[in-house]
Amino acid sequence: MRNLILTWTFLFILHLTKEDTSVQKLSAPEKHFLVLMCSDASHVDWSHGLERVIASRRGKQVSYLDQSKHQLLEDGHLSIKDLQESDAGEYYCNRQLVADITVLKGHNFTVPEGTTVYLPCKTSDKMKQRWAFKRTLQSRKEFISTLYKNSTVKKERADPTLRFTHTIDHLTISNLQLQDSGLYLCNNREMAFLTVTTESTEIENSSPDINKYLTVAVLLALCILVMVCVGLLFVTIDWKSRRRRNIRKETEPADIASGLQLQRMSNEGPWMLDTHEDAVSFFLHQSTAKDACSI
Ligand SMILES: *[C@@H]1O[C@H](CO)[C@@H](O)[C@H](O)[C@H]1NC(C)=O
Numbered sequence: 001m002r003n004l005i006l007t008w009t010f011l012f013i014l015h016l017t018k019e020d021t022s023v024q025k026l027s028a029p030e031k032h033f034l035v036l037m038c039s040d041a042s043h044v045d046w047s048h049g050l051e052r053v054i055a056s057r058r059g060k061q062v063s064y065l066d067q068s069k070h071q072l073l074e075d076g077h078l079s080i081k082d083l084q085e086s087d088a089g090e091y092y093c094n095r096q097l098v099a100d101i102t103v104l105k106g107h108n109f110t111v112p113e114g115t116t117v118y119l120p121c122k123t124s125d126k127m128k129q130r131w132a133f134k135r136t137l138q139s140r141k142e143f144i145s146t147l148y149k150n151s152t153v154k155k156e157r158a159d160p161t162l163r164f165t166h167t168i169d170h171l172t173i174s175n176l177q178l179q180d181s182g183l184y185l186c187n188n189r190e191m192a193f194l195t196v197t198t199e200s201t202e203i204e205n206s207s208p209d210i211n212k213y214l215t216v217a218v219l220l221a222l223c224i225l226v227m228v229c230v231g232l233l234f235v236t237i238d239w240k241s242r243r244r245r246n247i248r249k250e251t252e253p254a255d256i257a258s259g260l261q262l263q264r265m266s267n268e269g270p271w272m273l274d275t276h277e278d279a280v281s282f283f284l285h286q287s288t289a290k291d292a293c294s295i
């Protein structure tokens with residue numbers, strides 16, 4: 001019983017800590033690169049999957065599984081170069097899931113709603129990068145933003161929630177929406193045709209709900225357990241005081257017989273008991289109720 005309570009408490013805490021971590025779902029094209037963030041800087045272990053450690057830092061000492069692929073940056077961030085199919089999957093920093101990477105191929109990308117996509121601009125123009133969008137091939141072109149040589153970015157389209165980030169390396173679209181589907185052009189060259197799908201968000205939306213129900217269920221179970229324990233504690237105290245009263249009575253000769261009778265009945269079994277008082281005493285002799293409350 002005590003183990004059960006401990007297990008529940010442990011699962012509950014585990015569940016709470018799990019909810020705090022935010023896993024980034026990123027898609028980037030083949031041959032491009034990505035930088036993943038990690039908060040801890042002095043002592044870092046990056047792994048691809050839980051077991052395959054790819055980069056570690058212990059103070060000044062840094063080690064890599066494949067240095068041509070991975071690089072640890074100043075603040076514990078990890079850079080992954082020349083993305084290949086084999087680089088897809090989950091990345092953990094200090095055993096905490098940080099990112100889930102999808103490597104995109106070709107120019108027609110299908111990406112789930114709510115995730116983040118990286119679109120590189122392949123241009124020879126050293127003066128500026130100008131991203132544009134077309135909902136369909138026939139649609140009118142809408143300019144998204146321009147990045148000048150002096151690093152200034154001029155936004156050319158409303159972006160109230162700052163989902164579009166334009167850097168020298170790529171255009172990043174976070175929290176992808178269905179209406180982001182369409183053709184993306186950089187300096188008038190077609191870079192990618194994006195199709196945003198809803199499939200993965202259904203799973204994402206349903207799991208927090210399940211988590212919420214689980215939290216409520218665990219809390220309810222704990223409340224009930226506490227109530228049961230407190231109830232049993234009262235019964236125990238009550239029974240002890242009654243027994244003390246009985247022992248006191250036993251010193252009077254008239255009651256010796258009934259005291260012995262009670263003891264005998266308790267040993268024989270529940271079907272022999274007829275009064276409520278005796279039932280309680282039998283229950284407490286046999287059950288683990290006291291153990292349950294002695295945490
Ligand atoms: C990519 O998508 C566009 C628009 O849907 C389509 O016209 C084109 O044929 C597709 N290309 C490939 C290689 O699938």
Ligand SMILES: *[C@@H]1O[C@H](CO)[C@@H](O)[C@H](O)[C@H]1NC(C)=O
Pocket residue numbers: 148149150151152
């Ligand atoms: C950067 O260059 C652009 C275009 O040449 C200009 O409009 C802008 O004012 C410049 N910004 C800065 C900070 O110099």
